[in-house]
Amino acid sequence: MALWARQAWRRLPQAARAAEFPGRPSGRSGAAQAHRRFAPLPLLPSRNDALPWRLQAYRRVSVGSCSLPDSAKDGSFSSPESNLPSPVKQEQAKAETLPDLNAKVLYEDWDDIQPSSALEEISEEEAVQIIAEPLLPLQSSTLRDYVDHSETLAKLVHLGVDLSQVEKRQKAGQLLLTLDFEKDIRKILLFLKDVGVEDNQLGPFLTKNPYILAEDLEALETRVAYLKSKKFGKAEIAQMVSRAPYLLLFSVERLDNRLGFFKNELGLSVKKTKDLVIRLPRLLTGKLEPVKENLQVCQIELGFQRNEIQQIVFKTPKILTASKKRLKQTFDYLHNIMGVPHQMLTRFPQVFNSKLLRIKERHMFLKFLGRAQYDPAQPSYISLDQLVSLPDEVFCTEIAKASIQDFEKFLKTL
Numbered sequence: 001m002a003l004w005a006r007q008a009w010r011r012l013p014q015a016a017r018a019a020e021f022p023g024r025p026s027g028r029s030g031a032a033q034a035h036r037r038f039a040p041l042p043l044l045p046s047r048n049d050a051l052p053w054r055l056q057a058y059r060r061v062s063v064g065s066c067s068l069p070d071s072a073k074d075g076s077f078s079s080p081e082s083n084l085p086s087p088v089k090q091e092q093a094k095a096e097t098l099p100d101l102n103a104k105v106l107y108e109d110w111d112d113i114q115p116s117s118a119l120e121e122i123s124e125e126e127a128v129q130i131i132a133e134p135l136l137p138l139q140s141s142t143l144r145d146y147v148d149h150s151e152t153l154a155k156l157v158h159l160g161v162d163l164s165q166v167e168k169r170q171k172a173g174q175l176l177l178t179l180d181f182e183k184d185i186r187k188i189l190l191f192l193k194d195v196g197v198e199d200n201q202l203g204p205f206l207t208k209n210p211y212i213l214a215e216d217l218e219a220l221e222t223r224v225a226y227l228k229s230k231k232f233g234k235a236e237i238a239q240m241v242s243r244a245p246y247l248l249l250f251s252v253e254r255l256d257n258r259l260g261f262f263k264n265e266l267g268l269s270v271k272k273t274k275d276l277v278i279r280l281p282r283l284l285t286g287k288l289e290p291v292k293e294n295l296q297v298c299q300i301e302l303g304f305q306r307n308e309i310q311q312i313v314f315k316t317p318k319i320l321t322a323s324k325k326r327l328k329q330t331f332d333y334l335h336n337i338m339g340v341p342h343q344m345l346t347r348f349p350q351v352f353n354s355k356l357l358r359i360k361e362r363h364m365f366l367k368f369l370g371r372a373q374y375d376p377a378q379p380s381y382i383s384l385d386q387l388v389s390l391p392d393e394v395f396c397t398e399i400a401k402a403s404i405q406d407f408e409k410f411l412k413t414l
Contacts, residue, residue, distance in 0.1 A: 143167050143176065152181040159189075160203020161210075172210045179213055188213050191220060196238020209245035219251075226252045230259070236278050244281035258284045265295065266310055280317035291320045294327065302331050304342060312349040319352055330356050338363055340374050340384065348384035362387055362395060365410050369400055 143163040147153045153176060157163060167173040179185055189202060192212075197205055206213070212220070227237050241247055250258075262283065263273040277283050283291070298304045298319075304312065312319060319327065330352055334340045345351065351359070366372040366382065373380045374387075386399055396407045 143173050146177060150177065152176065152179055152185065155181050156185075156203075156206065159206070160200070162203070162207045165207050166210050169210065175214055176210060185213055187217055188215070188220075191217060192241075195224060195241055196234060197242055201242055205242065205245050209249070212245070212248060215249065220248050223248050223250070223252055223255065226255060230274065232274065232278070240278060240281035240284075244285050246285045247281055250285065255284060258288075261288065265292075266313055267306065268310065268314065272314055276314060276317055280321075283317065283320065286321060293324060294320050294322065297324050297327060301328060304346070308342065308346045311346050312352075316349040316353060319349065322352065326356070327352060330354075330359070333359060334384075338372070338374060344374065344376075344384065351384045351388055354388040359388060361411060361414070362400075364414070365402075365407055366400060368410060369402060371400060 143153060143166065147157060147163070153163065156176065163173075163176075166176065192202060192205065193199070224237060227240075228234075232240070247255075259273060259277065262268065262276060263270065266273075266276075268276065295309065298309050298312065299306070331345070333356060334345060334351060335342070363372060366387075371380055371382065373382055374384065375381060376383075382399055386395075390399065392407065393404050396402050396404045400407065
């Protein structure tokens with residue numbers, strides 16, 4: 001082995017020069033050139049093969065164990081690097097300084113550096129420049145604290161919804177905080193506009209009835225379809241929904257029961273029942289107990305007949321929801337003090353909607369002038385409608401035949 005190494009060492013410089021300068025003439029014979037050409041050079045790495053061979057050796061050394069094998073420790077093994085000439089060793093040294101090819105991937109990963117940790121310490125100057133957003137209150141008694149944090153509330157306010165009134169309704173504020181404007185509210189707004197609610201009425205409508213935003217759209221459409229099946233026109237439905245915002249919260253069965261109640265209890269026809277609820281749609285949404293009580297008061301305490309009650313209710317639906325106390329006080333003054341009979345009250349039931357003080361002041365002024373005559377069979381007859389509906393100036397000049405100043409002076413004597 002030592003002899004072969006020495007022979008190879010002697011032949012290498014000539015072979016290397018021959019490989020580097022293949023066209024250079026030589027002073028030796030062709031046989032010598034052939035001998036050099038067919039010398040066992042492939043046993044050693046060429047100059048061109050030295051770099052990749054060393055890179056592989058460099059990688060094996062860098063990633064593997066750095067300890068020498070046992071054969072090298074006892075001198076029986078000689079590594080291939082020790083047999084290389086000095087030029088190849090220089091190439092080896094250069095190769096060892098090259099970075100690993102995987103470093104390119106590392107450089108690319110530098111662009112994806114993770115943000116700094118929240119636990120990283122910062123300077124006082126950086127801390128002063130941090131602007132912290134106000135925390136969302138865990139609980140509050142007003143929706144005002146959530147407007148800046150909720151896009152839904154902000155859009156509702158822009159629409160005209162009065163959140164100060166909404167939060168007074170039971171669980172209405174919590175409902176609005178759970179809704180998404182685009183997902184939950186927009187479709188309800190489009191439905192209300194299709195029903196006939198005006199744009200400038202959407203805000204006031206939702207202020208009175210925010211619960212409709214949680215209703216199923218298909219259920220709402222079914223209720224509108226029911227009203228149409230009962231011959232309510234589109235304009236009439238729009239009027240009813242606008243004046244009674246809770247109307248569409250009632251199921252079809254409940255709406256049908258309400259219509260049937262007024263038809264049967266008052267003995268009205270289908271057309272008159274429909275006209276009644278169009279003029280006062282809250283009859284379909286309010287409680288029925290006050291209605292039943294007022295009907296009993298009119299019949300038992302005030303002494304009206306059933307047919308008279310039908311006429312009074314049809315002309316003045318509000319009498320069904322009026323205060324029983326006020327109703328009895330007004331009737332007592334009209335019938336017992338002014339002497340107006342039931343027949344006249346049935347013809348002009350609008351008088352029950354007037355303030356009792358207004359009735360008293362004008363009646364006493366007419367009585368003072370000697371013109372308080374409410375019997376149509378007598379001269380200078382004054383109807384109840386003229387008594388309560390005309391403005392003060394018209395009432396004084398056309399009915400009382402006096403000036404407004406006289407009326408004002410008379411009121412000061414009361």
